[in-house]
Amino acid sequence: MFKRLLIVAVASVLTGPVFAAGGNVELLKRDWSFSGPFGTFDKAALQRGFQTYREVCSSCHSLKRIAFRNFADLGYNENEIKALAAEYEVQDGPNDDGDMFMRAGIPADHIPSPYPNDNAARAGNNGALPPDLSLIAKARPNGPDYLYSLLVSYKEAPAGTTVPEGMYYNPAYPGHMIAMPQPLYGDDVTFADGADASIKAVSADLVQFLMWTAEPKLETRKRIGVAAVFFLSIFVIFAYLAKRRVWEDVH
């Protein structure tokens, strides 16, 4: 037993430093509906998060790994998805004359990016590249808490700290100087369902949406996981009982 515990201790110490690769950031912890073994997404929150992405973030940040067809996960039906896609202009081609042309989006299209390439994105943002947001919630340590903290932690730099031109002070960002201006102030978005549009509520919904874009199979994964763990727990019990039975006559 002691050895078994030791093994667990060894494994956790070994993996410890992997988690600890953060930086001097002040994180606000939140209870997310999608954490824990039975965690799920809140579809209404995902829809609100998408609206915020569309009305605020999408002017600089792409979301290129998400196609309109994926929005079925958010609770939209086929017609709604077709209508949503059609609101976007997508470049297609070349046509029979060899020209590229613009057309209305279809569900199979990915969300168009705000800039044609990284250089254009840098040119439009003081030399800083706004990262694609598709995977951002998995690409940062403590992703959801970090993103939430980042969105709500903008404030005046403390006395004695000089913030360079084109930078902003944010204690949740590693190094505290971030090139992204404060994106949300509260009441930036008006939700059709009349939901709270305070900066905290909007940020939380947006983070949930970004967790979905990073890990769209999260709900399926956890659902299968619960079944797998249940099944394997029973397998462990029966394997152990069978072992006891077989070994009865060995001394």
Next chain:
Amino acid sequence: MSAEKFQNPVVRWIDHRLPIFSMLDHEKYDYPVPKNLNYMWNFGVLAGLSLAIMIVTGIVLAMSYTAHVDYAFDSVERIMRDVNHGWMIRYIHMNTASFFFIVVYIHIFRGLYYGSYKAPRELLWMLGVVIFLLMMATAFMGYVLPWGQMSFWGATVITNLFSAIPVVGDSIVTLLWGGFSVDNPTLNRFFSLHYLMPFVISGVVVLHIIALHRFGSNNPIGIDASGPQDTISFHPYYTIKDMVGIAVFLLLLAVAVFFFPNAMGHPDNYIPANPLQTPAHIVPEWYFLPFYAILRAVPDKLGGVLLMFGAIAVLFILPWLDRSPVRSARFRPVFRIFFWLFLIDAVALGYLGGKPAEGVYVTLSRIATGWYFAHFLLILPLLSHFETTKPLPKSISEPVLSASGRAA
């Protein structure tokens, strides 16, 4: 002679011409195994199972993966999003890689504790070290394939190590890269080799098992079986005991895959590789951290590389460093203390490998590295001479019988 054993006429017909059934039968029923093996002896089978899971999931992943710097990251994300159950196959592959190392590390430390490397099992042990080396190469190249930030920078750092070799170092690095930096040719050859290596490992595993079956398993007492009263057949006794271990292994693996799939990875690897932007800390996968700590403990690059490979090379000659005739630590009171100290040292090295190479961490890394080598090169040879071991039991049955009074 063997043909009479089988009832089924088809089996009998085949076995007469191609005795595979006799062979399996022989390994299953006639192979005598000491009857006192504890659950630490499950880990060989678990390592084999891990290898099988890796090969099966890997082959499926390769069907949807594109080994090109412009498409690799996207193809992995496509597996995660659009391939049916692709996310599950990839998470199983990712997490089984870590579990494979956990299992193999326990397997190695079990061998160290019970003296499984001693005569006549030296070659068995050395083949195991070969498998461990091949595993490390395979895991390293596999980690490069998703072409995230840690893939790219990890590959850059590790391949650069070879440039420390005098005279030919730079040429070796160019050869590994297939050019003058980590780039598309590197990714292509790593993919090719990553696909090849598991089958090389499988081959060495066969040799490992042949060597094992020559003298059979060591056991917690470390003395040879003196007769049939000390052994039982592999089937059904150890097949069922292994099944318990397999069930627990799969349960823990499922918990990792379905609830903490990225806990043993690094978030930076969800950022596409960018040769122009170095991550704040480049850390290898957790299972390399002890060796990474040894590498960085030495101020000289060549010295660090030599010591890192030396840390594994020393395992090859272990059977000749520890010359004590007593195998099991149960009868070696002083060795047992040093075993646990060595385990703590190895864990400490793993911890230090994940920390930035600065301040007190450097000093601690050096102490831990010194202890690692002192354990093998000083302590074990000295112990072989000076340690007073406890008296060994006469046979395996004797302590098993006396132990059955206690709750086993």
